[in-house]
Amino acid sequence: MQTRDQTVAVVRLVVIVACALLLVAAAAASPTAVVAVSETTAAPATPAAGADRGAGAITPRIVGLLPNPVAPDDAGEYVHLSLPPGNWSVDDGEDVVTVQQQRPGPVLVTADPEAPLDPPGGRVVADGLALSNAGERVVLRRGGANGTVVDAVEYGRAPEGERWARDGAPEWRPVGFDPRDTVPLGAANATAFVLPDAPAEPVAAVRGADERVLLAGYTFASQRVTDELVAAHERGVSVRVLLDGAPVGGVSAEQAARLDALVDAGVEVRVIAGPHARFRYHHAKYAVADDAAVVLTENWKPSGTGGGDSRGWGVTLQSSRAADALADLFRGDAGWRDAVRWERYRDDRTFERADAATGSYPTRHPPADVRIERVRLMTAPGNAESAVVAIVDDAGDRVDVLQPTVDDGPMLASLRRAAERGVRVRLLLSGAWYVAEENAAIVAELNRWADAAGVPFEARVADPAGRYGKVHAKGVVADDVALVGSLNWNPTSARENREVVVALEGEAAAGYYRESFTADWRAGRGATSLTDGLPPSVSITAVGAVAAAALFVKRRLTIGGTDENQRGDRDGPVG
Structure with missing residues (x-):
């Protein structure tokens, strides 16, 4: 015989499963945008008979493609080649471009030499193929259109604004983005802290800055951090902020107000967004303050760095090497065309109000x-x-x-x-x-x-x-x-x-x-x-x-x- 508690538990189960089934039904009934899977496969490059195989020889190969640039009429399409001396041709089954190579090195084949954004290096051949956005086969041959095939790349639907790079990880990557290597930074003195126990720590370095403050984040809604950045700017510090322009749930009215205040005070604020975005989300959370580097798991808002809600970890490194490395990352991320000035991005946009976290928690784990x-x-x-x-x-x-x-x-x-x-x-x-x-x-x-x-x-x-x-x-x-x-x-x-x-x-x-x-x-x-x-x-x-x-x-x-x-x-x- 069931007890009352077991009956209540079973009723709860029915509610849980019903909610789960409703989620499935709602998702199944919703229209789903179709994303073409772009799986590029490259045939191994095979040097032609008699080719130089000695030390330092370059194997003829296709090293990159940009079939679908973000531009009218796909202006700026290119094929990137690595070629030894000789006569070569590249074709897509419809058009053929011939290349006469005098010395070994990279070659950029494009009909619009001035159009590509962040073009790869190499000699430019001002001719091009009409690369299909839907996918096709690109072939490199020794000699003309009937020459020996030495390399081929076949790709599916090409993502807009992304280039294919042989041996890339990932192979498709946004134009303007290149993965970085791990950077060794040596030894350092540091302050380790956790949140919400130590909300003063994330901004301590900013408060003491004399020359530069670079703040990167995903979302930003902290009045306290806003005040510290404005104060730093007013005492002559160079202050720049970089955030994501389209976080999940959108930009809140509170964030918009804080960013407006920063811009009004003279602080440079940029957001990464739009069709040229190199990242799905700019989700990093760090700050550079003179020769200190702050790295966080938390967002710059009351629930995170404000100590109002989240369990987070953070560290402040007293290291010029760490600060310079993050400053270099910041400059690279903020210096591309997808990093839009806030005052331009916010025009004609509306923002939703969101409740700020107001929790208060004891300091059980001090810095x-x-x-x-x-x-x-x-x-x-x-x-x-x-x-x-x-x-x-x-x-x-x-x-x-x-x-x-x-x-x-x-x-x-x-x-x-x-x-x-x-x-x-x-x-x-x-x-x-x-x-x-x-x-x-x-x-x-x-x-x-x-x-x-x-x-x-x-x-x-x-x-x-x-x-x-x-x-x-x-x-x-x-x-x-x-x-x-x-x-x-x-x-x-x-x-x-x-x-x-x-x-x-x-x-x-x-x-x-x-x-x-x-x-x-x-x-x-x-x-x-x-x-x-x-x-x-x-x-x-x-x-x-x-x-x-x-x-x-x-x-x-x-x-x-x-x-x-x-x-x-x-x-x-x-x-």
Whole structure:
């Protein structure tokens, strides 16, 4: 006979599953924008008989294509070649361009030599092919149209404003974007801190700046940070701000008011947006203040740096090398045509009001001055994902990960490998309402796998227990290496967003963040309250139904357009 509590639990189950089915039905009924998958395949380049194979010889090959530039009539299309001396031709089955090469080197074949944005280097041949946006086969031959084929590239529908690069990672990338290498920055003194415990720390370096302040972020709505930037500008500091112009949910009225105030005071504010955008989202969160570099997991708004809600991690590096490296990144990101001045971008736009976080939390984990033995700067797209995987793969003792949520992929796979070789792994995910059920399903699945495999892997959903509002940090501690930055563990963050992460090597920093992690871990749990009280078999059914619905909807939201008005509807960062 059922007890009253079991009856209530079953009723809750019916509501949960019904909501899940409604989500699926709503998603299935909604029109879905179709994105053509652009899988470029390149045939291996084969030198013609008799070609020079000696030291320093160049293999004739197609190294890049821009079939679909953002321009009227696709002005600026090009084929980028690497050629040894000789007579060559390139064709698409309809037109043929001949190239007479006197000395080895790169060649840019384009009918519009002045049109390409950020053109690759090389000798320009002012002739071109009418490359199809829908995809076609481009062939490089020795000699004329009937010559020997030495290389070929076949591509599908070409993304607008993106170029294909042989051996690129990814192969298709926005014009104006080139992945960066990991930057070694040497040793540094630093202040490690967590939020909401230490809201004064993110702006401390700005308050003391005399020469430069460069602030990069995803969203910005903090009156306190606005006041500090204006004060810095008024005392003669060069102040620049770079943000995302189309965050998920749009730009709030509060953010617009803060940015208007900065511009009115004389501060340069730019937002990355529009059809030329190199990144799906400019999601990095950092600041340069003279010779100090601040790297955060949190947004510049009351819930983040203001200490009003989110559990976040941050570090201030007293390092001219770190500051200069981030300043170089800032200049590169703010200096392209997709970085639009705020006063021009905001014309004729309306903004929605949003409630600001007003939570107040105790300082249980105060900041600490630490010595970092070695600092490395990692960025996405480019190197952050592979660097995180390498750091986890190198761990021999324990790995702790704090994330809003995780997708199955290389980073999560590295945690599984670590556990399989005996490393103790703890994964703590957010219990916020918008990811609670999805994270409960992830936690349940991972813990079942760990139990079945007999490996030291445990996952939990965080319970703030009055110490913060929700988990927003993206942090890792692997042995004596701590990772702090904006990188979410999902493919969009790793491969399409601008993200910044610093690897902090040394027992002092690792110990600081692990202590905070452990305190948060102790309050964690293995399931969310929505399924508490359900019989085990029923609970698993509920979690599975909701997780399946969430995954279905999430996959559909990943498909979208490329113009600025659609960016906010595409699969975006948790924050």
